[in-house]
Amino acid sequence: MTLAEQLLSGNRLALTRLLTQVENDTPEGRAALTELFPHTGKAHLIGVTGAPGTGKSSLVNQLALHFRRQDERRVAVVAVDPSSPFTGGAVLGDRVRMRDLAGDPGVFIRSMASRGSLGGLAQTTAGLVQVFDAAGFDIILVETVGAGQAEVEIARLAHTTLVIEAPGLGDDIQAIKAGILEIADILVVNKADRPGVENTLKALKSALELAHPVRHVFQHHGKLEVVEAADKPDYNSWIPPIRQTVATDGEGVSELADEIARHAQHLRESGDWTARDRSRLGSELDALLQETLLARFREQVPDVQYEKVLERVFQRELSPWEAVKMLLNGGAK
């Protein structure tokens, strides 16, 4: 039996091993992803993103507990940790709080280190999500730090994206909101027992009015496709609701879970569920294409030739663009 077959038959050790293979992008991991792919497409992918200090890890913890205990669903958490791009080591930190869930076979938590390459992070996350999906997890929560562009990209993997805010994080937060609001399906003001919550709610509400989208953009075949809301009125029928939670004592979590279920239903009824799946798979295909093209190119060009061209760039004899042209047209003189 292959690892993938073991996974499909419910072997938990196979799951752990496959996640590692996929995270390390090994040939075995890639083969398994191909084998598992036909079994994917069932899970509800939920992105949870927010700035540091919003308490999103605690909220993810509470949501996982809720889905598990109230609905008996199998829940996976992929935590994309803001750890070093150099060492590749995951920082545990927040994960420690997940101990409430330890020992329950219906819950699986995976902390992921950031990887060296930019594309890599979104791609690896997509791979891990596929493994969990094929393994039969009903809900997959992907937690990202928020604020960064790579994180936004990862959030776009999801069917439902929660954007977490909290009162009193300083006015820099205001700038974040404007950008991140457009990826939010549900806005959550966590730490809602803190002073300043009214201001946060007010700021979010007025930002929401401004951000009310008139068009929707998908990345497709490497190009951005624009769909005018007027051409597809369904798109606009979901106005992101704002929920308040206090994750530390579970307040508002049940209502948030209801909102998530309501969003899933909206996606299915409007056809957006499929649209988001397509957009995600299209991006994934493009990323793989790009990576494979570069790898093939590298095989063709000897290192010594590449180094020669690079040296001329260092000496400012060639601009990077001229260097690319030279490399693509058959090398250095």
Add this chain to the structure above:
Amino acid sequence: MTLAEQLLSGNRLALTRLLTQVENDTPEGRAALTELFPHTGKAHLIGVTGAPGTGKSSLVNQLALHFRRQDERRVAVVAVDPSSPFTGGAVLGDRVRMRDLAGDPGVFIRSMASRGSLGGLAQTTAGLVQVFDAAGFDIILVETVGAGQAEVEIARLAHTTLVIEAPGLGDDIQAIKAGILEIADILVVNKADRPGVENTLKALKSALELAHPVRHVFQHHGKLEVVEAADKPDYNSWIPPIRQTVATDGEGVSELADEIARHAQHLRESGDWTARDRSRLGSELDALLQETLLARFREQVPDVQYEKVLERVFQRELSPWEAVKMLLNGGAK
């Protein structure tokens, strides 16, 4: 005269126009970058990164003022704003605080919107930096939100990277530090007049001891190259100092500027200045290569063929990997 020539002769309007061309990645922008490239490599690139709420925009403002007024150097600021990946519009927000500098021709501030593609942000930032460098700006401050991986990547463009922290931003910050410490050349605790500053300093100091690097990793020809510190003792001779500032009233800014100057001297003496330049240009070359390879490939494969393959992925008949193989081997059946 080309725009690039006008820029080199000190025309400020040409500068503004070229920055826009480069940000929009137009053919004119690319041509200008090639023309300007031989004139680059002189500026001191300073990355300033930190989580929302640390007050880094105010600090950038103060540093720009200091370099300008004390040292009479020409200062450019590139602010990479966490704005929407969809609209491409820059959020002004923090920039408003820069009004102290308005009207001084020796200072130029550019806010940049995040772009749709992941690689794009770092690449565009590199382009803007080259324009400022060729235009004779002595110091280029690149401000990023921090926390995200794309931001880390951008910080790596710099000769000197400042990582900004502040007291009382919640314990999530702890996780950030561990990852971001390794890119820091200088650590700054801003808002140092706030309660909790002792705890922040203590946490940073112990994290620094843990993070004391034993090896250095560069991205080169798309691969990660590892240099053991023991093989190159110079690398280890810079231990990131920790400075305290209160950006709102300028406290500690002069001392921070001295530390930055000391770091520049260290880079020049140790040869790391050149090493960082090389690493930056190598990454840039690879990014351009990858982009060009994908563009060329797209020209070769008709859209209808691509769509056919993509549709089979949606139907889960093909995994993304199988689809890539099929596309690269000449298309769909």
